[in-house]
Amino acid sequence: MASTATAAELSRAAYLRADELEEIVRNLRGPLGASRGSLQNALALAGDVPGALRDVVKNELAKTSDPDLQVQILLPLLRHTNFVLDFVEQHLSHGTRRELSEALADEIRGELSALSLADHEVVLSHGAADNFETVFGDLSGRFFGPLALPGSASPASVNFALFKVPRLEGAGVQWRPVLLGHEVAHVAAVSKGAVAAFDLRSKFDLKIAASLPNPKAPVGLPATTTALRLFRIAEAWTTELICDLHALHRFGPAAIAALTEYFMCIGAMDTSSSTHPPGLLRIRLLLDHLGAVGDTRLAAIVAPWADEVPPNVILPEPWAQYLADLFTANLQPLAATLTALATPQYDHANRTSRIHETADRISEGLLGRDVMATGASIEILERADVANAVWLARVEGAPSPIDRLAQKTLESIDFVASWMDAGGPIPVELHQPTSDVSGVLAAEHGVAILSEDSLLNRMRLDDANKGLGVAPALHTPKGTGLDLRLGTRFIVFKRTGTAAFDPLDEGDDPRAVQVFVEVSRRERFVLHPQEVVLGATLEYLSIPDDLSGQVITRSSYGRLGLLSATAVQIHPGFRGCLTLELVNLSTIPITLTPGERVAQLVLWKSSTVGSTVEKYTYPIGPEFSRVRSDSEAITLRTLRG
Amino acid sequence: MSFTAHTAAGRYDLMRGGSELVDLSLLAARTAAVLRRYADGGELLPEDELVLEAMNELLSDAAHAVEFFGSDGRDGDPPSGALAARVDAAIDAVLDERMQPADPEELSAKLTRLADRLRAIREPWSAGEAVTLASFFAGLSRSVLSQTGHVGEVTASL
Numbered sequence: 001m002a003s004t005a006t007a008a009e010l011s012r013a014a015y016l017r018a019d020e021l022e023e024i025v026r027n028l029r030g031p032l033g034a035s036r037g038s039l040q041n042a043l044a045l046a047g048d049v050p051g052a053l054r055d056v057v058k059n060e061l062a063k064t065s066d067p068d069l070q071v072q073i074l075l076p077l078l079r080h081t082n083f084v085l086d087f088v089e090q091h092l093s094h095g096t097r098r099e100l101s102e103a104l105a106d107e108i109r110g111e112l113s114a115l116s117l118a119d120h121e122v123v124l125s126h127g128a129a130d131n132f133e134t135v136f137g138d139l140s141g142r143f144f145g146p147l148a149l150p151g152s153a154s155p156a157s158v159n160f161a162l163f164k165v166p167r168l169e170g171a172g173v174q175w176r177p178v179l180l181g182h183e184v185a186h187v188a189a190v191s192k193g194a195v196a197a198f199d200l201r202s203k204f205d206l207k208i209a210a211s212l213p214n215p216k217a218p219v220g221l222p223a224t225t226t227a228l229r230l231f232r233i234a235e236a237w238t239t240e241l242i243c244d245l246h247a248l249h250r251f252g253p254a255a256i257a258a259l260t261e262y263f264m265c266i267g268a269m270d271t272s273s274s275t276h277p278p279g280l281l282r283i284r285l286l287l288d289h290l291g292a293v294g295d296t297r298l299a300a301i302v303a304p305w306a307d308e309v310p311p312n313v314i315l316p317e318p319w320a321q322y323l324a325d326l327f328t329a330n331l332q333p334l335a336a337t338l339t340a341l342a343t344p345q346y347d348h349a350n351r352t353s354r355i356h357e358t359a360d361r362i363s364e365g366l367l368g369r370d371v372m373a374t375g376a377s378i379e380i381l382e383r384a385d386v387a388n389a390v391w392l393a394r395v396e397g398a399p400s401p402i403d404r405l406a407q408k409t410l411e412s413i414d415f416v417a418s419w420m421d422a423g424g425p426i427p428v429e430l431h432q433p434t435s436d437v438s439g440v441l442a443a444e445h446g447v448a449i450l451s452e453d454s455l456l457n458r459m460r461l462d463d464a465n466k467g468l469g470v471a472p473a474l475h476t477p478k479g480t481g482l483d484l485r486l487g488t489r490f491i492v493f494k495r496t497g498t499a500a501f502d503p504l505d506e507g508d509d510p511r512a513v514q515v516f517v518e519v520s521r522r523e524r525f526v527l528h529p530q531e532v533v534l535g536a537t538l539e540y541l542s543i544p545d546d547l548s549g550q551v552i553t554r555s556s557y558g559r560l561g562l563l564s565a566t567a568v569q570i571h572p573g574f575r576g577c578l579t580l581e582l583v584n585l586s587t588i589p590i591t592l593t594p595g596e597r598v599a600q601l602v603l604w605k606s607s608t609v610g611s612t613v614e615k616y617t618y619p620i621g622p623e624f625s626r627v628r629s630d631s632e633a634i635t636l637r638t639l640r641g
Numbered sequence: 642m643s644f645t646a647h648t649a650a651g652r653y654d655l656m657r658g659g660s661e662l663v664d665l666s667l668l669a670a671r672t673a674a675v676l677r678r679y680a681d682g683g684e685l686l687p688e689d690e691l692v693l694e695a696m697n698e699l700l701s702d703a704a705h706a707v708e709f710f711g712s713d714g715r716d717g718d719p720p721s722g723a724l725a726a727r728v729d730a731a732i733d734a735v736l737d738e739r740m741q742p743a744d745p746e747e748l749s750a751k752l753t754r755l756a757d758r759l760r761a762i763r764e765p766w767s768a769g770e771a772v773t774l775a776s777f778f779a780g781l782s783r784s785v786l787s788q789t790g791h792v793g794e795v796t797a798s799l
Contacts, residue, residue: 060674069674072782076667079789083660142660146667206713224745225732228710231719232729 007061007070014057014074017081018050024088031095038121039092042160045143046088052147053081080146091135091162094125100171102488102520103411104179107383110414111180111250112161114343115188120161127164130266132178136161136187161187169262173406174394176387177255178262181247185341189239189246194340198238203330204231214319215274234323237277241327242337244282245289249338252348253293253301254387256286257395260305269308272320281313281324288328289335295352297359301391346384354381358389358409363398364464365575365618367471367540368409370416373431378420381413401618408540408577408620411488412472415521415538415595419474430473433462441466449604450547452477458544458603468603469542469575475597483554483597485538487577489518489621490525492533503627504637510624518621521594527584532565534622536577538595543574549603551578557598561586564599572609576619661726662785665699669782672696672759673775679762680771693759696778700756703731704749711745730788734781 025047032040060073105124112120120136127133138157148154163183169175189195209227213219216229247255263269263279272278287306293299313328315321327334348355358368358381368386372379390406420426434440440457447454455477458468475483491514502508514534519525527533543549548571553564565581580599584590592598627633675689706720706728720728735751758774 064674064678066674066677069670069677069779072670072673072779073667076663076670076782076786079663079786080660080667083663146660146664201714201719204714206710210710210713222745222748224707224711224748227713228706228720228729228732231710 002067002071004067007067007074010071010074010078011057011061014053014078014081017078017085018053021053021081021085021088022047022050024085028088028093028095038123038160039094041121041158042092042123042139042162043088045140045155045158046084046092048155049081049084049143049147052144053077056147076146084143090127090133091123091125091164100124100126100165101407101411102518102523103407103414104171106414106520107176107180107410108161108163108184111184111343112187115184115192115341117159117161117187117191120159120187123160123162124170125162125164126167126170129166129168132166132170132183133164134161134183134186171407172403173387173390173410174254174403175258175262176383177247177251177258180383181250181255182243182259185243185246186239188341189242192340192342194242194337195235195239197337197340198242198330198334200231200234200238203326203333204234206231208322212319212322214317230319230323233274233319234326236275237323237327238334240276241282241285241334244286245335245338246341246343248286248290249345250343251384251387252346252351253290253298254384254391256283256290256305257301257391258387259283259286260308264308272315272317272323277323277327278313278315278320280309281315281327283309284311284313285327285331285334288331294349297356297392297396298348298352298388300395301388304395346382348384348388351382351385351388354385355388355392358385359392359396359398362389362402362405362409363393363396363400365400365405366464366469366542367405367412369433370409370412370471371426371431371473372433373428376428378426378428378431380416380420381409383410383413386410386413404618404620409471411620412540416472416474418521419472419595424474426474427476429456430459430476432460434460435462437461437463437466444605447605449480449602451480455482455603458547464542466544466546467542468544468547469540471540472538481552481600481602484551484578484599484601486525486580486592486594486596486598487536487538487621488521488594489516490533490535491516491622491624493531503625504633504640506628506637508628514624516621516624519594523594525592525594527562527582527590527592529561529584529587529589532581532583535580535582535592536619536622537580537599538577540577540620541570541574541601543570543572543603545573546606546608547603548572548606549601551580551599551601554598554600560590562590562592562598570601570603572606576617577621579619579622660789662730662789665727665730666782666786666789668692668696668699669778669785673778673782676762676771676775676778680766680775685762693762697756697759699727699731700752700759703728703735704752704756707732707745707749707752711749730785731781734784 025043029040029043029047032043057074057077061070064070064073105122108122108124109118112118112122137159139160140155140158144154161184163170163179165171165179170179206227209230210223211226212230213221213226214230214233216233217226244259247259251258260279260283263283268276269279283305287302287309290302293302313324315324361368368381368389370381372381386406386409390402393402416426440461443457444450444454450458455468458466459470459473459477461467470482493513494515496513498513501510501513548569550569551564553562561584563583563585565583570578582598671692675685675692678689679685702720705717709717709719731752732748735748735755
């Protein structure tokens, strides 16, 4: 029997935790800009929990005088409060850290939109190294359901999809099929009726199931319970397998490579659990559903993983074998459930040439061709093309940073698509490639600085050494220059206790005084008077080996006090996004939006230079200074003693 | 009264750790409180009736689940997976050791009897019946909540 004193102490425990949660949420919300909408909204909901908790504790204690019953009610309320606190820690505490690309969150929003679930707010953060964690549904209902007294009003429902992803596989293009194909499908699999469409009941033999002890029903439980629990496991496996098939549906062969590699790395191939089928079964079903891949190069994406999976999956546990046999026999009905999700199928067989080209380009340090003009129409590269291309480049041993180049290709695709959606024009002539190298070079005879015609010809020239790669290319050159746009990535100085930064001191890391930030294309970046930041061009450039040039500030921005301060020289053969050292020399803050044409590229003929060891290789954003690695740094350190 | 429980947090719990079980624990505790107040001569408030209605619905779902699986799928429909953890915990709560191995019909009937009694709360009660029932739901609340907690800190030697 609980005493009145115990009940009183537990009510104080609840009030104390309400105060703490209030403070935690306040501290998390404070630094967030208004543009971090989904995270802001989730924290706003969490911020209302303490008030609701205080109210419910007060009301429940007023209704019940028996301390025993008071304790009985207070304990689950305290447990719920812990869950809310835990949820805030796990999913909502990453604040303004921008380690995961905002473009990735946009991709997830795009996939949710394809699943007709655009109403879900997306929150993305890093989680454990060996697993994805996806939670979705009405966050308001989950926070306030237990706190609302029956009959009282709760806040309106708000759907969220929150993803905690491993640092590597969550951010990498190679594993997009896991995140965008499988995990995002979880949000839709039940609510869109895909799991119900499988009609597990008609395929599941309850008599057999009743005789199969399983992880949810150990030996000794009644047959009824044993059957019920195995049915629950079968439901969970159905959902997982549908989500796997959706990954294959959306990404083709890359899905098999991504899922198998991931399963093998986290140890999920052989284990049958109450929530997940073993990887062996999952991949076997995907391979069977995909069938033979006709294209030799594409087949190489799948081959290393197909080698790992036997034609017939044999599992040690009888219950798991029963389920494996059930799903193997019903693969076609399982695949047919995807019609309920209603997402377009990726037709890899008809995309082979684009996949090959993209793989070849990123292997050479170029971006995939984001836009291709066919006659007067514009075709945008598909995201799944890039996912397959990056696996192809990987399996063929590409020496370049393929994942970074694939990431930038996806961002370029995304920007172009948004640009077109917003009514932005794209000159078709920019995207009609030509292979006439000698013709283009002959037309430049006697030219020193390239003018608009020469620049356009170079942009159209499909040649790794002589072509001028610009992605995204949204406008034609004018005069003797090509305008360049502001990207989404910045390195900014922070206030620190560092007395001075010594470029020659091996112990002085620029990260001690600078921090990397990324904004989405919908956000703004405010540059304050006298502030210097490192930005980068939105465009990924590949400069021909016979041209060099400079980047200068556009005069329209220079007149506002915005200058691109230093490091304006561009060497022949440079590939990457150009770093812009931006400084605001005016007396008022300047608001900058990604995509603004802030700079101008001027190119001139130069002698062809041989390849040199580059300090900055294929950057897709500003990079921290590597002045400490200058070849003569050791000499200078020795000189000064 | 003891309970055997084997439910685990489902994949779809928004919180990790079985928040559906916390919901069930709270519902059972509130049910116990309502029954105790009623047994003590208190009035039934509108929100009390909503508590009893929610518990009644859950017990009925559990009874239907047992009927379905007990009849090898001949009777009724498979239960929705959405509330699986709650329904399974309710079944476990009724499935005490005296019913091992359980007769599905008896189990389903017991769940239905409990649901019916809550629905007919204004019908006459035998001596001590409401108190016994309140104790049952208090026990259910404790049992379910115990599955959501932790035993203490995590320690490990490297």
